[in-house]
Amino acid sequence: MAEHYDIVIVGAGPAGLAAAEAALGQGARVAWLDAQVTAGGQVWRKDVRYGWPRRVESIVAKLLDHPNATWMPQTQVIAAEQNALLLQDERQALGVTYGALILAAGARELLLPFPGWTLPGVTGAGGLQALAKQGWPLSGRRVVIAGSGPLLLAAAATAKRHGAQVLGIYEQASQAAVHGFARTLWRWPGKALQAAALRCELAGTPYRCGSIVARATGNDALQLIEVDGPNGVQRIECELLAVGYGLVPNVELAQMLGCAMKREAAHPYVAVDDSQRTSIANVYAAGELCGIGGRDCAWLEGRIAGLAATGSAIEASLLRQQRLARRFAANLREHFKLNPCIHDLADPDTLICRCEDVPLRALENFDDARSAKLATRCGMGACQGRVCGTALAELGRFPRSGQRPPLFPARLSTLGDLPSPSDTEGLF
């Protein structure tokens, strides 16, 4: 028996939280779910040592207490059909039906292959931040943070707070581009403040622009990295390397629902109108899903979606702020554009598919993901191509292919509940 809710919200980051708050404020019965055990998403992930930022803590506490809200932690969407979702939590499969669905699945990191990226000790940049907040031991460890974007600063600050010795932050964008970005910050005073606060926290940590980690080496674990920068190649001994090249939207569920997509460079995002409506009736999307826009943008769009999905009026000022936040994101994207030589870091022996250990060399003779997958198993593993498929799209090899159910590896008992057997044809 499927439980019915007026609004079901997938994702409990800023967009999902704002949507829940807005919809509850209009008297709706709301279910909100997230794959993680606690709400907050990635940007507001609860730190086991330092907790949440106070504002987030009070938002979450209010939602958890609300009589019309049902919180479903550690819950993933496995399959969907019209106005219904099949969910799986830690113990069981369950169905829900909805009046409106708000997708707020956020983003994941753009993780790109380079020689040595599979060594223990190499993580994403946001990845290291997430692990630190989970209690990953960092005290006294020598850490290098690299890749691109302001997330590197946030990751470095978290690592330092957890006792890491951050040897340096290596940003791929040129110094001119980063300075150009800094000069535009006055237009977004809140952002300028955040940047200033981070700079204070990171005083004494080297920040080098125009620098790319070209290689990581070590016997069974990371020992040494090579950073290619304006002054040539530098070798750095470290135990942890955190590299992230920005974020990509988690569009898999929206794709499965048939929502129309747009593309930002190689990566799809969900097309929405001014009220965050997707092309599918009663399905809304907000935040990173609609193109990487950052935390403030996600919050505003979540609120807009929550109001629209309950048929409520949306204040003009809300829409104005949202447009401003989107302009900030566009500005950031422009200044932190990836240097194309990052696409050529992998050598023929570099593993592209980490699940199936498929090297770049094995993919040379294919020009679409499907034939490469059938011949090499690239993208067939547990991550279902979330890492390698996204990387190959970024590298300009193959475009991302659409997602079919189950969206995550599901337990067999859950699959027994799949709405129609034809949906899963050819999967097993």
Add this chain to the structure above:
Amino acid sequence: MGMNQVRIAIDGQALDVPAGISVAAAIAQLRLPFRRSVGGQPRTAFCGMGVCFECRVRIDGIAQQRACMVPVREGMQVLTDG
């Protein structure tokens, strides 16, 4: 810090860890690989957020659990595939 400790076992080795940390963070304290790849390479947690599946281990008899998504619980038995 004032955090409560819980006792778990990783590959049969008892370990006291702060309550609330993830299984991934607990395994990292022992500096163990999480799994061997199909080609036999050691792997550890990579994305930290449930995307890459590099951190999968067996937890209380259930295989293929993402260690970065599961908080430790008292008495938990974790088996790496390292």
